[in-house]
Amino acid sequence: MWCGVSAALWPVRCRSFLLQCRNICSGNVGRKSVVDGVLPSFRSVCGEDGVSLSEAIREQHGKDESVHKCCPPDVVVFPRSVDEVSALAKICHMHCLPIIPFGTGTGLEGGVGAMKGGVCFSLRNMDQVLDLHVEDFDVTVEPGVTRKALNSYLRDTGLWFPVDPGADASLCGMAATSASGTNAVRYGTMRENIMNLEVVLADGTIINTAGKGRRPRKTSAGYNLTNLFVGSEGTLGIITKTTLRLYGIPEAVVSAVCSFPSVQAAVDSTVQILQSGVPIARIEFLDDVMIDACNRFSSLSYPVTPTLFLEFHGSERSLEEQVNTSEEITQCNGGSDFQWAKDEETRSRLWKARHDAWYAALALRPGCKAYATDVCVPLSMLPQIIVETKEDLIANKLTGPIAGHVGDGNFHCLMVLDPNDPDELQRVHLFTERLARRALAMSGTCTGEHGVGLGKRALLVEEMGAQAIQVMQSLKETLDPKNLMNPGKVLPVLCPSQSKI
């Protein structure tokens, strides 16, 4: 829906885009007959049960958890192995059918919409945890394994995979979108924690980005193909295995909450805590609007001011030091009401506000939907961008409580909007564009965690600049000359001969 067209022409272009999308989605007659023709080949690869044309299944595989409209594929296939994925890809390649990889459908940027129809590869039947090496801290998983399933599997080993986006997402899907979570400040994002990928390219070729079965902790060998595919959102290949870096489960955990008189004070504390060498695991920011919503939703009574939620991991002794240092720093910055807890039940209670933030935001306006913006800026810019953003929200009468991974300079405005109010939709759309441009102007990025998907392609061009985009286009054309891999995502279509989506 929001494909980054210029604001003034948005209503006109949007309408024509929607018409175009509807035409494309609801059945290009030529493509449909091609799909019908290949169905027997699909069935011979993944069995009768492995191919679905039913409307319900196709709709389920044409949308994710974003606000983008459902764009169902022509057919959904369920391969059971990388060889089946490769065989299916070869068939699609021969007949020029778009390929859309699908993990758990929990993306937030419309990445699975089949803009040009085609074949959705649902990878959920490839759900094995392979090759766990406890002493080497690595494990290889297939796309059907979600992060919670992996951590359950690992529970007896003392290891865990810490990247934790909100949803229980497929790990290979997280690789494709370069996902991140609340403890990126200590453990990193997917980019830092993937050692190897098995990828099927558009023509069915199977490659291992770091060599088959290889899992050294570091390497200088050749081009970094692994990180080329991380974050490629299905536009360069289908990820069928990922080898992940694991960490030891923390011996002990302490959670803390602290209120601040201003955003500046909260961010200053964050910077100083990081500078003092405290290996803080989570540091989350909630603004006053969000805290107010949380108080109401969860019957809490936090002071209605900018608040930090902190979490520390380590041994019992080191935790004491970490908490004391952090408490001192917050006090120096005017922080108050510093509470902390060690046992599971009290920690959950302290962090309840942060965990329920999404629902608390939705509860502010029952019947509305929510959309999370996602910009990231250098830490020093955070107070300024948050202050300017809040002014923008008030001036445009928008509901947008703010929650953020302040240790990374990444924050989300949870925009609560009435999907049936076109005026509000437009105001939200323009606001998110202004926010993204504000972040870009402060040396930041238009997407910290969620990816580019459908809606941020024009912003990507602004962020990267024409030359870098040109290099990305060249890579795309080299790996996928027929533009079959998840068309219409990440990169804007520049070739005039292809229909402008």
Added chain:
Amino acid sequence: FQVGLLVSVKRFFLFLFEIRVKPDKSGVVTDGVKHSMNPFCEIAVEEAVKLKEKKLIKEVVAVSCGPQQAQETIRTALAMGADRGIHVQVAGKDYENLGPLQVSKIMAALAKKEEAQLVILGKQAIDDDCNQTGQMTAALLDWPQGTFASEVSFEGDKLKVVREIDGGLETITINTPAVVTADLRLNTPRYATLPNIMKAKKKKIAIMKPEDLGVDITSRVEVLRVDEPPQREAGVKVETVQDLVGKLKDSGLV
């Protein structure tokens, strides 16, 4: 109040994975399936360790009956905080036929041998859902039992147990020594951390056979057949309400 505590742990599939029946219908496929401690046993171990941390218990001994791999499960209990383990060796066909009655005889014998004052088990195992071992152990020992516990505390030398029952919560006070079985909401089990797993390697696991305890493990139960639940069949779409009512009447449901 310094007592010794026995906690029983059982090993089965990690609850996430799909169960398939063997082609000869004699049981379920166990090869290559990831195993883990029964979830209710984890809760039992957690409660035992918590009682020890509160200094109400002197020593936690983790017990498991089974083949060699049962030691992995005992090690996990040790990593969670148990002090030592006892592995009662039962393998092969004997293990396939091992049921609540035999396990409870073993637990009763061990409780006497170790002079335990408290025996905690998970309320049931997720492979057979029997929910019998705790109760049988109490009967064999002639000890009081607090089953489906969602809260356990000491009141003097008695045990106060809040039980989850169909009607709500029931609070009882029982004398010690006693048997308790853990229900879901008793606690949230801790994860075994790497340093604790390393320490657990040094803790002792005593190995013995059922005969050493004077227990006869012949089963009085014979499994005849194991079947999968019937496959779900496709539904039928009807055009009108009349059609629906007609079909319901035809199949005798209305």
